[in-house]
Amino acid sequence: MSPQSFRIFRKEYLGRSAVTLCGLFLILLTAAIGAFLFGKGMGTFTVYHHSIFEFLFSSQWSPADDQTGGGQVGAAIFIFGSVVTCAAALFIALPFSLCTAIFMTKISPRIGENFVRPAVEIFVGIPSVVYGWVGLVVLVPFLKETFHLVQGQSVLAAAVVLSVMIYPTITSVSADAVRSVDNRYIEGAYGLGATRWQVIYQVVLPAALPGILTAVILGLARAFGEALAVAMVIGKMRAFPTSILSPTNNLTAAIASDMGGAMDGGEYNTALWTMALLLFVISLGFILLIHSLSGRRERPL
Amino acid sequence: MKEDARAGAVLLQRDPALRRARAADRAATVIFYGVSGFFVCLLAAFTAYVLAGGIRAWSPDMFSFSGDGVGSQLFNTVYLVFLSLLISVPLGISAGIYMSEYAPAGALTSMLRIAIETLSSLPSIVVGLFGYLVFIIMTGSQWNLFAGAMAVSILSLPLITTVTYDAFQALPQGYKNGSLALGATHWETIWHVMLPASVGPVMTGVILAAGRGFGEAAALLYTAGMSTDISWDVWDVTAPTSPFNPFRPGETLSLQVWASRTEAVSASASDTAAFASAVLMMMVLAFSIGARLLSRRLTRKTGGEHS
Numbered sequence: 001m002s003p004q005s006f007r008i009f010r011k012e013y014l015g016r017s018a019v020t021l022c023g024l025f026l027i028l029l030t031a032a033i034g035a036f037l038f039g040k041g042m043g044t045f046t047v048y049h050h051s052i053f054e055f056l057f058s059s060q061w062s063p064a065d066d067q068t069g070g071g072q073v074g075a076a077i078f079i080f081g082s083v084v085t086c087a088a089a090l091f092i093a094l095p096f097s098l099c100t101a102i103f104m105t106k107i108s109p110r111i112g113e114n115f116v117r118p119a120v121e122i123f124v125g126i127p128s129v130v131y132g133w134v135g136l137v138v139l140v141p142f143l144k145e146t147f148h149l150v151q152g153q154s155v156l157a158a159a160v161v162l163s164v165m166i167y168p169t170i171t172s173v174s175a176d177a178v179r180s181v182d183n184r185y186i187e188g189a190y191g192l193g194a195t196r197w198q199v200i201y202q203v204v205l206p207a208a209l210p211g212i213l214t215a216v217i218l219g220l221a222r223a224f225g226e227a228l229a230v231a232m233v234i235g236k237m238r239a240f241p242t243s244i245l246s247p248t249n250n251l252t253a254a255i256a257s258d259m260g261g262a263m264d265g266g267e268y269n270t271a272l273w274t275m276a277l278l279l280f281v282i283s284l285g286f287i288l289l290i291h292s293l294s295g296r297r298e299r300p301l
Numbered sequence: 302m303k304e305d306a307r308a309g310a311v312l313l314q315r316d317p318a319l320r321r322a323r324a325a326d327r328a329a330t331v332i333f334y335g336v337s338g339f340f341v342c343l344l345a346a347f348t349a350y351v352l353a354g355g356i357r358a359w360s361p362d363m364f365s366f367s368g369d370g371v372g373s374q375l376f377n378t379v380y381l382v383f384l385s386l387l388i389s390v391p392l393g394i395s396a397g398i399y400m401s402e403y404a405p406a407g408a409l410t411s412m413l414r415i416a417i418e419t420l421s422s423l424p425s426i427v428v429g430l431f432g433y434l435v436f437i438i439m440t441g442s443q444w445n446l447f448a449g450a451m452a453v454s455i456l457s458l459p460l461i462t463t464v465t466y467d468a469f470q471a472l473p474q475g476y477k478n479g480s481l482a483l484g485a486t487h488w489e490t491i492w493h494v495m496l497p498a499s500v501g502p503v504m505t506g507v508i509l510a511a512g513r514g515f516g517e518a519a520a521l522l523y524t525a526g527m528s529t530d531i532s533w534d535v536w537d538v539t540a541p542t543s544p545f546n547p548f549r550p551g552e553t554l555s556l557q558v559w560a561s562r563t564e565a566v567s568a569s570a571s572d573t574a575a576f577a578s579a580v581l582m583m584m585v586l587a588f589s590i591g592a593r594l595l596s597r598r599l600t601r602k603t604g605g606e607h608s
Contacts, residue, residue, distance in 0.1 A: 023399030127516025225424025
């Protein structure tokens, strides 16, 4: 290599190749995570010959903790537990979030920008175990006292903890959506004599709907993937909940509590990996949903 | 003006629909104030409860390195996040630079985008399992801090990459053009002009990533482990009981809180959990408020206002 070309190499190609490698590494890492999850998780269906239908819809859960197989891997209780707690959490959090989002952008931007928005954004980062712990020492005893339950751990407790957790996420993303509604729409509506509530209800909310849906999906994704906070308050009972006050279990809590004890490569372990694969697929699904929503928004009217 | 107002008042009296609309508007405003106020108060009460719990549980040996104290866990948390930043900061910034400056528009860029989005939406327990499989089982090692740091890096990579990319994209075009016109190569421009100019937003992102790292728990459950056995008398980094050995198991503050849920056999465990939560909360609050202050200062400085 001539000195001249070495200088050029040092000035441009060295750094360039280094950052290129890092960029490619990111893609590789994602592919590796997907591949490992897929490889491990598909074992339930390929090695132990269970059907996908059984995994998704059967509630018979007794996988063998060794490589002989022959157990049952119906994860319906866990899946139902995840879905029902997330749905309930969303049901609680969404009205509050929308109110706060509109309050801080349209009703009182002064208080909103200086006070509410920083507070909400800071709360996005509060560790989930802290939410779980407060749920465990405050909410669970409270529910037990109020409803005279055997144990306070329940679907409701999990839903409340999750709703407090996803409230900041949904609020800050939907506030951005509300803020970005074209001002001409709003001024036009005021010009026609609408009251502020009419403007919010009939102009701002419909116009911000795609952004609000994105916020909902982001919140749901966070709730779905949350493990420890939910595991602390859901009760970990392997049964369908009979009411909102009864304990059940969900995907993440089951993985978090059972993975350590299961033998690597055994049927039990593999079934837990399949549950992780399901979580991965669901989070990919959420991304696709957000993309189709933002694609719709970008299209001209 | 006065006549207009009077005419409006007359109209309002005559038209019940208008009156209803006004009443609905007032009611809605009250509800908006009430609901937002309620939830913000709830968040404030939550913070106050956690911090007060920490103060109540306070005793002089809380920061000690014994079983009831949080000293070791606090050290592990800081050390683990530090290790994870050693990995994720260079990698994330480089990937962000590549994405902004070198990646050819098209299939590669969109793949990179998809990769980042996928990484950022991964549930942390899934990342923890991946770390468990790759860094623990496949290397045949014990739970160790380094594996935990790698898992946390995977979680903070997308954030650091995105802030770097955004910071580079937000730079005025003139910086780059000026440097290139002076004869610098593209890389020299990046290294000597663009990176120093975007150090503020990138720092903000790194602080945010560190704050999130402190609170991470699910990803560490099966990577960093839930035990700590260190002695401050051992300064040989390769010894299994040395605090600075990255290949030893180490329980973090968040896992200590998690452990208290079932292992509350000793009365002091819930006190420890209360104190650990408060410490964790303060660290996270300090870092996210710090990031906010930094970014506000920087926007004011670079915004061209007189300081």
